[in-house]
Amino acid sequence: MSDYQVVIIGGGATGVGILRDLSMRGVSALLLEQGDLAHGTSSRFHGLLHSGARYAVKDPESATECIDENLILKKIAPHCISNTGGWFVQTQDDPPDYVEQWIKACAEAHIPIREISPSEAYRKEPLMSKSVLRVFEVPDATVDGFKIVWANAKSARRYGGQYKTYHQVERLVMEKERVVGVVTKNLLNGEEIMVGCDIVVNAAGAWASLVAGSIDIPLDVICDKGTLLAFNQRLFQRVINRLRPSGDGDIFVPHETITILGTTSQFVDSPQENDPNEEEVKKLLQIGEQVLPNLTKYRVIRAFSGVRPLHREDHDVPGVNVPGINKEEGRNVSRSFVLIDHGVHNGVQGFISIVGGKFTTYRLMAEKVSDWVAEKLGNMTPCRTATEDLLPEIPENLWKKAAQLLPYAPVGKMLERLQEDTESVLGEIQRDPRKGQMLCECEMVSMAEVEKTAADEDTHHLADIRRKTRLGMGTCQGAYCTYRALPLLWKRQEKYDAIEDELRDFLNQRWKGIRPILWGQQLRETELTRAIYASILQVRG
Amino acid sequence: MWDGIIIGGGLAGLLAGIRASERGKHILIISEGVGSLTYSSGALDFGDAGQLLNQENHPYALLGETSIRAGMDYFQRLFPDYQGKWGVTQNLLTPLGSPRKASIVPYGQNAESLQDARRIVLMAPDGMKDFFPEIIKTNLERSYPQCVVEVYPFRVGAFESWHAIGKSVTGMEYAKYWQSGPGISELKRVLNCLTMIFDGEVSSKKNETAVLFPGIATAFSDPLKEILSETPFPVIEMTAFPPSASGHNLYCALKQKFKSLGGELLFGTGVQRIELQGKLCDKAIVKSKGRYTAFSARSFILATGGIFGGGIEVTPEAAQETVLGLPLYVPAELTNSEFLGEQPYAHMGIEVDSELRPTGPGNKEVLFENLRVIGRMLAHWDPWTDNCGGGVSLATGWFAGEKL
Structure with a gap:
């Protein structure tokens, strides 16, 4: 049975x-x-909803799948996607003969592209290098994993x-x-x-x-580690790709108030090997500079790595004897x-x-x-996921109520995250208006939302609250919100590890992504965080 | 021509300025920011001096015990509201109600009397930000098992309009209120209420009660000290989650002291660079309102607060001292995986001789005869693992002020 x-x-x-x-x-x-x-891996990537253009030349099958799915997801999950559009830009460092090949391949995969003049491009993206040669618009978008x-x-x-x-x-x-x-x-x-x-x-x-x-x-399954950087501001308004065969550090993806630059590619032995390192960070910055000059001046919040699971069929096995194929490059696997x-x-x-x-x-x-x-x-019911909305429609009155109780900016984000659970959270804020305050000020997450999430039966660690609400993912990387979440864990202490352990684990996880980018303002932030936890709260490592 | 220019107006810089002014020197402090005392608990740590004095290159080891003790004594002479003894640590409470130690503690923060209490009454001001009475209660019960812990919630009329719109009141805001005229009356009323409640109880219980009062900063306020010394029970403050009123009050007291001694403060603008004359610093160049101004002095002190204070700037390529471009000690490996454990990067700073004058990389040659480096700018120490943030700032600040 x-x-x-x-x-x-x-x-x-x-x-x-x-x-x-x-x-x-x-x-x-x-x-x-x-x-x-x-x-x-689903949360450790650049958050790019591919148009397929990136794969058009080398992997036409993937390219076609991408453009089809891109259109479907934009329709069924608009609240998870920001329809930014994307550009492919050719710089002086990119192979000139690739462009024509790419244009042809995009046409074959039915990926709509449109060339725009560099002067128009500079106007729309002022931070972009003034030495780009050609710019093409594609239907890329960004997605919240x-x-x-x-x-x-x-x-x-x-x-x-x-x-x-x-x-x-x-x-x-x-x-x-x-x-x-x-x-x-x-x-x-x-x-x-x-x-x-x-x-x-x-x-x-x-x-x-x-x-x-x-x-x-x-x-x-090949474990292919990719490292990415999160910048503290929206450097570009749209996804920026390099117009060249895919390589490291050639995609900028804007998300709300940040930008992600990715990605490196390196085979690793196990999915656990997802610590970003300084070498990867340096490489990303170096290549990123070609599209955005003086990139190192912009504040990096953290680095993070995901492990792509690539399937290698026998004929794909990159061998040392195959000319032109680098054994260490995950990009050569389909x-x-x-x-x-x-x-x-x-x-x-x-x-x-x-x-x-x-x-x-x-x-x-x-x-x-x-x-x-x-x-x-023997189930004959057909698939409906390509047409049925992923998110139930949020009733108008809920929007209105939320907008009355909370500052405007966090309202939409909360509704999209909580969906039908919004009602109870708003009820709590009505009962005690203090719970409408932002517990996480960087990501604008209310106290009531964190309280609700902490109480969810499938939340077991502070990091789970982070993934569900974005708490601790912003500029301060947990300096303030970690402390502020403590009483809410405390209320449900039967579910959580001892508060000091939760706190230490959470800070160590955040630290993992800060270690390779330890400079500028984020380093100062780190000093403040250590002062708060090691000195003022006397938490020991 | 100034006798001395101090670049940086935090704990170390201000103390140096006060000592030098007291010695009759004409001192200018130029500070871009406001120091980091407001981010501190207000209590000052000296760490395990016996061990740190023997730790190679540690600022303690450079100065020696006599100077460290002199810094400690001097500070307490200046501010009798701060109390401590060499080699003795005192108990106080973290914002979460866990016991911690510190060497010099502002009036009211010493929690020693909790040892003798049988009951702790935790005052819980309504809607105070970053204050979690349930966690504090549990931590107190764990640390003082002989005590019953009672939470006493109370509401202050002055903040009714805040409560109505759901805005919490920061500890800084509460502390400011308690120092105001209406706040002092209200505090008397609240404490009288408590006294009356305790009066109704059997005498053994009332005699063994200690009251914890978060969000109040008594040091430097004579009316508050008076009220709290008259209560029939000890009233103990708690250290605050930043920003902290205690730290801020110390900062204000330091500034006031410096000014009262004739010192001058230039705030909001940093020193762009120093003009040199051979092995001497000559002029500090400041940019203000679009114009460059040069200030000459016989001696200079660099107290720009390390990484957090902005005195050290780190880029992906290098670390740099921001005013003179002094050579920095930078450890080869910067970090460890345990965030709150040892972090080598924290030891980044300027290497100096036993007179706190910066030395060249890899040798002991003094770079500038009339420049001393103090506080967080110094290399080879970590305030968070050595627990000696207050000690290094006070000792090096005092020393530089003495020698200027």
């Missing part, structure tokens, strides 16, 4: 996308995630889907060449449980080979995704892995997996 029809392993964009898709089709599904939702993952999870839950965070999969349970369940360990209390199911979907991203490895199925039916490949039924791909195509990946699962289960 199965507990669920499907168990999905991995709570990144793909996993929650599958959970939502299956739940909408009426399939009972449980998602297991070893940490918090979106703690892995956290928001889209949580929106999927919430939507899935409305359709009956379930997820458990901080549940690590220990092993898959086999019965005669067939997967019939998984054993999962609750990392918060150490409890192991067995969940029976008909199908297991491995959507663990960079961790996928570990999952398959638990039943000795080899799965070649960015397309692969669905592996382990019944066909390894003789193990009821088990499928989805590997590779990228954030922009998460919905398509979920659709393909769900189609496969539905077919196996």
Whole structure:
């Protein structure tokens, strides 16, 4: 007897996308995630919603997928996306013969491009280097990874889907060449449980080979570490790409009041190797300078790294003998995704892995997996994720009420994050207007919202509150808001580690991204943070 | 021509200015900012002097015990509201109600009497920002297991309009209020209420009660000291989450003292550069209202506050001393993974001889005969792990003021 029809392993964009898709089709599904939702690669990228132009020349299949999904997501998830548009700019350092090749490839992939004159470009982006040669506009956009993952999870839950965070999969349970369940360990209390199911979907991203490895199925997933920088201001109004074969440090992506510059690419041995280092930071700044002169003068808030899970098929294996291919370059591996039916490949039924791909195509990946699962289960309901809105419409009166109770700027952000939970948070603010104050002043998160999030049953650490609300992600990197969140954790102390431990862990996580960018104003901020916690509060390292 | 120009008006710079002025010197302090005392607890740490005096290159080791003690004594002579003894630490409370130690503590912050109490009454002013009575209560119960801890919420009429719109009142705001005329009357009323409540209780209970009063800063205020010395129970302050009234009051007291001794302060503009004459500093060049002005002096003191104060600027390529471009000690590895543990970058600073004069990189050759470097600008110490922020600033400030 199965507990669920499907168990999905991995709570990144793909996993929650599958959970939502299956739940909408009426399939009972449980998602297991070893940490918090979106703690892995889905929140550690530049937040670029690709138009596909970046892949047009080298990977036309990916390019087509991207432009299709780009249009779909803009329609179904407008609250997670900012339709900034994007440019591809050719600098003097870029190969001149690439342009024509790129224009042709974009046309073939049906990616609309439009050339604009450099003079118009300088007017629109005054910080851009005055020596760019050609500029093309593409339908790039920016996307909030956290928001889209949580929106999927919430939507899935409305359709009956379930997820458990901080549940690590220990092993898959086999019965005669067939997967019939998984054993999962609750990392918060150490409890192991067995969940029976008909199908297991491995959507663990960079961790996928570990999952398959638990039943000795080899799965070649390359861990490709990418490091990015977050600047403290909106340097550009739109996404700026370099018009050249994709390389390090050639994308600037603006998000609200910050800008992300990415990305490096380096193979690593495990998904845990996600510490940004100084060398990567220097490289990014150096290349970024070619598009934005004097880049080092602008304040960097932090550096962060994600590990891309790339799938390598045999013919893709970059060998030392293949001319022109650098063995260390993750970009030479296809960015397309692969669905592996382990019944066909390894003789193990009821088990499928989805590997590779990228954030922009998460919905398509979920659709393909769900189609496969539905077919196996004899479920004939078609996929609706390409047309149904991800976020339920926010009622007018809720907007009005929120706008009365809170400063204008945080209202929309709160509504989009909290959705139907907004009502109770606004009720709290009405009851005690002090809870309408901004607990996190950098990211403008109200006390009432943090209180509610701290009390959520799937919030277990201060870092979970951060991912759900953006608390501590702004300029001060937790100097003030960490302290201010303490009484709210305290109220729910049965759920959290001792307050000093939560505090120390949180500050250490923030520190990881500051260490490689320790200069200028962020270094001064660091001194203040150490003064507050080490001296005034006497918290010891 | 000034006898001395001090660049930087924080704790070290002001103390140096006060000592030199007291010795009859004509002193100008030029300060771009307002120092960082307002970000501090107001109490001053001297750390484990025995150990730090033996730590190679540490400012304590350069100056020696006599000077460190002289700095401590001098400061207390200046400000009798600050109390402490060499080699003795006092107990006080963090903003979260955990016990901590410090060497020189402003009047009212000493929490020693909690040791003898059987009951702690925690005053909880309504809507005070960054003040968490439930956490404090639990921390107190843990540290003083012999005590019952009671929270006493109260509301102050003066802030009703703040409460009505849901705006919290900062500790600074409360402290300012308690020092005002209406605040003093209100404080008397609140304390009388407490006295009456305690009077109704059995005598053993009332005699063993200590009252914790956050958001008040008694030091430097005679009316407050008087009121609090008349209560039948000890009233203890708590250190504050920044900004802190205690730290700010100390800063104001230092400035006032300096001015009363004839010192002059130029605020809001930094020194752009120093004009030199051979191995001597000659003129400080200041830019103000679009014009450059030169101030000449016989001696100079650099007290620009290190990284946080703006005296050291770090770029991705290098670290730089901002006024003279003095050579800096920069450790090879800057950081460790444990944020609140040892951080080598904090040891960045200027290396000096035993007279606090800057020396050349890798040798002990004095770079400028009439320049001394004090406070956070010095190399080879970390206020947060050595717990000696107050000690280094007072000792080096006193020393430089004495020698000028």
